[in-house]
Amino acid sequence: MEKDLVEYIAKSLVDQPDEVLVHLIEGEQSTIVELKVAPDDVGKVIGKQGRIANAVRVILSASAAKSGKHVQLEILD
Amino acid sequence: MIKEFEGKTEQEAIAIAMDALQLDLDEFDVEILDTGKRGLFKKSNVRIRVYLHNENQTDSDTEDVSNIGEYEQNVIDFVTTLLSKMGYPGFVKINFQTDNKLGLEIVSDHSAIIIGKKGKNLDAIQLIVNVYAGQLNSGVKVIIDSENYRLRHEEQLVKLAIRTGEQVRRNGHSKLLDPMNPFERRLIHTALNDMEGVRTKSEGEGLFKQVRISIDDELPPLRKE
Numbered sequence: 001m002e003k004d005l006v007e008y009i010a011k012s013l014v015d016q017p018d019e020v021l022v023h024l025i026e027g028e029q030s031t032i033v034e035l036k037v038a039p040d041d042v043g044k045v046i047g048k049q050g051r052i053a054n055a056v057r058v059i060l061s062a063s064a065a066k067s068g069k070h071v072q073l074e075i076l077d
Numbered sequence: 078m079i080k081e082f083e084g085k086t087e088q089e090a091i092a093i094a095m096d097a098l099q100l101d102l103d104e105f106d107v108e109i110l111d112t113g114k115r116g117l118f119k120k121s122n123v124r125i126r127v128y129l130h131n132e133n134q135t136d137s138d139t140e141d142v143s144n145i146g147e148y149e150q151n152v153i154d155f156v157t158t159l160l161s162k163m164g165y166p167g168f169v170k171i172n173f174q175t176d177n178k179l180g181l182e183i184v185s186d187h188s189a190i191i192i193g194k195k196g197k198n199l200d201a202i203q204l205i206v207n208v209y210a211g212q213l214n215s216g217v218k219v220i221i222d223s224e225n226y227r228l229r230h231e232e233q234l235v236k237l238a239i240r241t242g243e244q245v246r247r248n249g250h251s252k253l254l255d256p257m258n259p260f261e262r263r264l265i266h267t268a269l270n271d272m273e274g275v276r277t278k279s280e281g282e283g284l285f286k287q288v289r290i291s292i293d294d295e296l297p298p299l300r301k302e
Contacts, residue, residue, distance in 0.1 A: 004162055005159075005162040005163060008158065008162050009159070009205060012155065012209050013208055047208070049283075051204065051284075052205070055200075055202075055204040056201075058198060058201035059159075059163060059198065059205065062163065062165075062190055062191075062193055062198040062201075063162075063163040063164050066164055066190075
């Protein structure tokens with residue numbers, strides 16, 4: 001669910017959608033979503049001053065609000 | 078489709094026609110049936126006949142649905158998919174459209190969470206959609222709304238500005254508003270632009286600055302905003 005969402009957003013923002021990898025680390029109360037994209041695309045998912053990354057985080061937590069779980073997004077580079 | 082209109086002058090008849098059909102002048106042809114010039118003193122109305130170029134544009138309800146371009150459909154599909162992947166399915170329609178703006182309306186049972194606290198979620202969705210849409214057509218800004226939130230919010234901000242302005246003018250103490258984005262701050266500045274005796278200034282760094290409303294002590298400001 002969260003994985004699908006992050007994958008969908010990331011793939012629609014980057015130049016190399018095939019390089020998008022999303023990995024979930026599920027904990028008891030929280031989930032960490034790890035996002036990996038092609039090196040050239042990292043800036044595209046972070047944005048100026050992290051604006052895009054933060055928007056994705058907001059969307060993610062809105063989506064997770066239903067299950068009451070805490071979701072964290074980490075962008076790996 | 079052919080329709081007839083009347084007016085005191087040719088221009089007035091055309092204006093009435095444009096108003097009644099909700100169309101621009103270039104969207105129909107005008108034929109003047111009766112110039113109204115009967116005699117020196119007896120002037121009757123000018124009658125015109127209007128020919129519409131595009132049949133399906135006459136019905137304003139179906140206008141949006143009937144000619145959605147590829148770009149618009151693409152953006153709408155993106156928003157719809159995004160919402161369903163968030164777990165809050167809804168449907169998306171065009172609210173308004175100009176040369177450089179595309180207004181979309183989300184209709185969903187989950188609009189409360191889609192809007193979020195102070196429109197936070199709506200803003201985040203709008204930002205992502207704009208990044209996506211910018212790849213397709215960078216000249217257009219997409220504005221996403223649900224339940225008319227943006228209009229209600231704007232009215233609220235203007236009311237807040239005026240209320241706070243009056244308060245500051247009454248008791249002389251300046252007041253710092255909550256952090257706002259540039260668009261919201263602009264609304265505050267404009268709302269108080271005409272109010273005598275108070276002035277506004279943004280404080281802080283970054284995207285979200287705070288507006289301070291203080292009394293105008295007649296000294297010219299050092300730096301204009």
